Amino acid sequence: MSTPTSPGEGAPTDALGRALRLVSFAMLGGVVAIAAVAVFTVGDEAGSGVDAFGAILVSVVFVAAALFVPRRLVRPWPATAAPNEVKAAGQLRSAAFLSLVFAELPTLIGLVNSFARGVWLPVAIGALFSVAGLLLTAPTADRLREWLARMESAGARTGL
Template sequence: MSTPTSPGSGAPTDDLGRVLRLVSLAMLAGVAVIAAVTVFTIGDSPGSGVDAFGAILVSVVFVAAAFVVPKRVIKPWPPGSGPDEVKAAGQLRSAAFLSLVFAELPTLIGLVNSFARGVWLPVVIGALFSVAGLLLTAPTADRLRGWLARLESAGARTGL
């Protein structure tokens, strides 16, 4: 990886990381608001064990995808390729957004299921899994550096 251009400034991925962390915090707040509004809108019926099992199953699948998909999106560059900061930042951004979207999906699917069945348990379970997924897959500085190292693992330089 290349070094920062001026002393005192952060690594080039720091600006991208700040923006992505703001997006992940906004998604986290959105999950909390969606769950709270749904619980207060739906009423008193929590739902059955089938509702809970379905929500857990869907949540586990999508949170697992939030961990797996970025590794599929970020592929090492060929050794002969020249530095391309825009392409590298685009791949990092795509990986982060896909990870965040998959982590948020349990809440959105729970929301639909809650309103379709008139129970609040699916959205609450989905929100709990989404919060955990968003916190565990958030684009931290270490995660971005790992993704960047994966891009450069074949010997190419990304320019970041």
């Protein structure tokens, strides 16, 4: 792998990682703001067990997708491929954004469900799962290095 791992060297993916972490924190703040506004404006009724079950089911599906789908997107490069920093960074960025979007979807679907049914429980449950999903799938330096190693596992060099 061509990415330096010692803390003093500064990996080439550090700038990409900082930008992606900034986006993930913004999405996390958005989830919290959406949930807070919705809980206080939708109505006083919490909702039924069916509302809770539906929100949990949808949330589990999307958080699982946030964890597993990006790994399928990051594919090993053939050893004959020339180093291409732009393509490699784009693949890492796409995987990170896809993961963050899937992690945020439980809140957005819960918000729609909450407004449609006039209850606050679906958005609250969705937000809890989204916060957990965003924290679990945030593009950390270790995660980016893992994805980069996966891209280079066939012996190719990405140029990063």
